[in-house]
Amino acid sequence: MANIEQFRLPDIGEGLTEGEILRWLVAPGDTVKLNQPVVEVETAKAAVELPSPYAGTVVELVHAEGDVVEVGSPIIRVQTAGEPAPASNGAGAAEKIEVLVGLGPKQAATVRRARRSAVQELPTPAPEAGATVKPVRHGGLEVARAVSERLQDASAVKVLAKPPVRKLARDLGLDLASVAATGPGGVVTRSDVERAANATPAPEAGEETRTPIRGVRKLTAEAMVESAFSAPHVTCFLDVDMTATMSLVKRLKALPDFADVRVSPLLIAAKACLAAITRLPEMNSSWDAERGEIVVKRYVNLGIAAATARGLLVPNVKGAQALSTRELAQALQALAQLARDGKTPPGDMQGGTFTISNIGVFGVDAGTPIIPPGEAAILALGAVRERPWVVDGQLEVRRVCTLSLSFDHRIVDGEQGSKFLRDIGDFLEDPALRMLAGA
Numbered sequence: 506m507a508n509i510e511q512f513r514l515p516d517i518g519e520g521l522t523e524g525e526i527l528r529w530l531v532a533p534g535d536t537v538k539l540n541q542p543v544v545e546v547e548t549a550k551a552a553v554e555l556p557s558p559y560a561g562t563v564v565e566l567v568h569a570e571g572d573v574v575e576v577g578s579p580i581i582r583v584q585t586a587g588e589p590a591p592a593s594n595g596a597g598a599a600e601k602i603e604v605l606v607g608l609g610p611k612q613a614a615t616v617r618r619a620r621r622s623a624v625q626e627l628p629t630p631a632p633e634a635g636a637t638v639k640p641v642r643h644g645g646l647e648v649a650r651a652v653s654e655r656l657q658d659a660s661a662v663k664v665l666a667k668p669p670v671r672k673l674a675r676d677l678g679l680d681l682a683s684v685a686a687t688g689p690g691g692v693v694t695r696s697d698v699e700r701a702a703n704a705t706p707a708p709e710a711g712e713e714t715r716t717p718i719r720g721v722r723k724l725t726a727e728a729m730v731e732s733a734f735s736a737p738h739v740t741c742f743l744d745v746d747m748t749a750t751m752s753l754v755k756r757l758k759a760l761p762d763f764a765d766v767r768v769s770p771l772l773i774a775a776k777a778c779l780a781a782i783t784r785l786p787e788m789n790s791s792w793d794a795e796r797g798e799i800v801v802k803r804y805v806n807l808g809i810a811a812a813t814a815r816g817l818l819v820p821n822v823k824g825a826q827a828l829s830t831r832e833l834a835q836a837l838q839a840l841a842q843l844a845r846d847g848k849t850p851p852g853d854m855q856g857g858t859f860t861i862s863n864i865g866v867f868g869v870d871a872g873t874p875i876i877p878p879g880e881a882a883i884l885a886l887g888a889v890r891e892r893p894w895v896v897d898g899q900l901e902v903r904r905v906c907t908l909s910l911s912f913d914h915r916i917v918d919g920e921q922g923s924k925f926l927r928d929i930g931d932f933l934e935d936p937a938l939r940m941l942a943g944a
Contacts, residue, residue, distance in 0.1 A: 510585055526571065530554070735878075739922060745933050745934060757830075766834040768834060773933065804858070809841070872887075908930060
């Protein structure tokens with residue numbers, strides 16, 4: 506007898522609660538193999554393709570592209586023949602699920618984008634004739650319960666309203682079921698929503714653009730608010746003569762060993778920060794409020810703030826202190842490429858200990874960067890510009906850059922922060938000598 510199996514959205518990071526369906530890779534009626542990618546999902550940390558834990562025929566895509574789905578909620582139904590097929594490596598399908606699924610289903614409604622029809626109704630999924638819904642346990646709960654809940658939801662009272670009216674209600678925070686309908690046939694109109702909200706008439710279509718706050722943007726906002734209001738920030742600035750650094754960048758680019766990697770001032774600045782951390786390890790630490798301790802890390806997971814189409818990402822190079830200059834260049838290039846492609850793994854954005862933000866690529870000279878949560882400091886590297894500079898009593902045109910260092914004043918005092926920034930500046934003013942000396 507055929508079985509209807511349901512694959513629920515797993516927690517593909519640490520503590521994620523939801524994900525957005527970006528793209529379905531299969532359609533109803535398609536035959537899928539075990540571990541075949543079936544959907545691309547964007548979470549607050551990454552965009553990933555999820556493999557099917559079942560082999561069989563796709564019966565239903567439970568959610569549409571653009572839906573935001575709670576972790577643990579069913580996303581696809583697959584009809585299998587008898588028991589789930591064994592994995593190709595000898596492991597059972599249940600074993601695969603155990604790896605993928607983090608949390609059991611949550612009893613919260615998913616957020617769905619408005620359909621293009623005038624009247625929206627909840628779908629009523631029905632198993633194929635002769636098929637049975639087989640309970641599959643995930644985190645101690647049964648998928649059959651989720652199916653039952655969807656069937657119950659389908660019998661709920663349907664509110665009649667056109668998509669623009671539904672959008673207006675969402676923007677105003679109104680539940681359409683609570684709005685008195687005055688339109689023909691019980692349809693909720695725009696005036697009904699405005700009257701219920703006791704609001705002034707909303708702007709006409711096209712006068713405003715609203716973007717849902719979710720994914721990377723949501724995570725970044727939450728992290729920045731947490732950091733800004735929990736860690737007392739102090740920012741200091743230093744203008745640095747980068748002429749020698751720019752000369753070293755040019756020389757490194759000409760070396761055969763660096764022919765296949767990107768060499769930039771960011772690479773030399775990263776080496777400068779790593780060297781400065783060895784002399785002031787407090788800059789590579791965190792504040793443990795629960796235990797009342799300052800945790801100094803003997804390893805450096807160097808974060809690089811990257812602006813991408815999905816928003817701000819801060820992946821980090823694990824164990825950066827142990828890498829050679831070439832190895833560090835390769836690691837930075839790999840992080841940047843993954844970030845641009847939207848393929849940064851969640852693990853690459855966890856566990857950072859010190860961060861650099863290269864704001865100079867945007868033509869900006871200086872700023873007050875916000876420290877990533879769990880770190881003690883962040884360095885912003887400004888644009889390198891030609892400026893008048895005094896050298897040995899003579900005025901010359903030099904390549905100058907402004908460094909901006911923000912640090913947690915609970916961990917680092919003004920003297921330590923100033924010494925750390927000055928140490929980075931000294932390195933950048935004569936990087937070849939510092940690197941030869943093993944600084």
